Amino acid sequence: METTKILIGYAVYVPIALILTLYVSKTLFRNSKIYMLDIFRGREEIAYATNKLFETGFYLLNIGFALMILKINLYDNNYQELVEALSYKIGSFSIYLGLMLFINLYFFFRGKRKAKEQTRPIPEPPRFVA
Amino acid sequence: MKNLNLLGYGLFILFIVLIIVWVGKICYKNGNLFVAELIPGHVELCHQINKVLLIGYYLVNIGYCALTLSFWEPIFSVSVLVEVVALKIATIIMILSVLHYLNIFILATSVQKLIKQQ
Numbered sequence: 001m002e003t004t005k006i007l008i009g010y011a012v013y014v015p016i017a018l019i020l021t022l023y024v025s026k027t028l029f030r031n032s033k034i035y036m037l038d039i040f041r042g043r044e045e046i047a048y049a050t051n052k053l054f055e056t057g058f059y060l061l062n063i064g065f066a067l068m069i070l071k072i073n074l075y076d077n078n079y080q081e082l083v084e085a086l087s088y089k090i091g092s093f094s095i096y097l098g099l100m101l102f103i104n105l106y107f108f109f110r111g112k113r114k115a116k117e118q119t120r121p122i123p124e125p126p127r128f129v130a
Numbered sequence: 131m132k133n134l135n136l137l138g139y140g141l142f143i144l145f146i147v148l149i150i151v152w153v154g155k156i157c158y159k160n161g162n163l164f165v166a167e168l169i170p171g172h173v174e175l176c177h178q179i180n181k182v183l184l185i186g187y188y189l190v191n192i193g194y195c196a197l198t199l200s201f202w203e204p205i206f207s208v209s210v211l212v213e214v215v216a217l218k219i220a221t222i223i224m225i226l227s228v229l230h231y232l233n234i235f236i237l238a239t240s241v242q243k244l245i246k247q248q
Contacts (some may be wrong), residue, residue: 052156057234067216068217069223
């Protein structure tokens with residue numbers, strides 16, 4: 001059978017991509033709760049709801065991308081090419097995941113900074129006292 | 131050679147309905163809070179609005195998925211089956227994620243006031 005090696009490739013790639021996405025988003029969004037609480041001034045309900053919504057978006061975006069780049073082409077249909085193609089796929093996907101992670105982190109830090117700016121009281125102009 | 135299109139349609143519909151229902155449920159549960167802030171003092175009304183939004187979301191998405199079924203290429207091997215199903219699901223998921231992020235940003239801007247007043 002001609003296509004078996006490509007199918008093996010898919011059977012390896014899909015679980016690895018899914019597990020990677022799951023692991024990264026679990027780690028990211030378990031730790032982001034603290035930032036969310038900071039951004040929303042300790043209002044737990046709204047912070048956790050926003051966190052969950054961002055987590056869902058992260059899953060959707062990354063699993064969508066992982067499935068989009070699924071297609072593997074092999075010219076010779078041997079194992080060496082399969083391993084090379086797989087490592088290229090998984091490597092590029094994990095680089096992409098890393099980028100997404102840093103973008104999300106940037107958003108958290110930015111939100112935190114904005115929240116901090118708002119709390120700072122406006123300095124009162126100096127008054128002369130007679 | 132046997133045509134595998136029907137199998138592909140079955141798999142596609144199964145996965146996509148699962149994903150859409152799962153995402154809809156999460157958004158409904160967590161969105162209640164945000165929708166409730168739109169018309170302050172009418173929690174019950176906002177609850178109903180959110181329900182209607184959820185139904186609309188289901189209808190639009192599942193309807194769109196059913197529409198895209200008419201444009202599949204003929205499938206003659208298992209590897210092409212996997213590729214085509216993955217690509218179609220990926221397209222739908224990407225559309226979903228774009229809509230989802232759009233929603234988050236709209237909510238974030240309209241809820242800014244809410245954060246500030248606190």
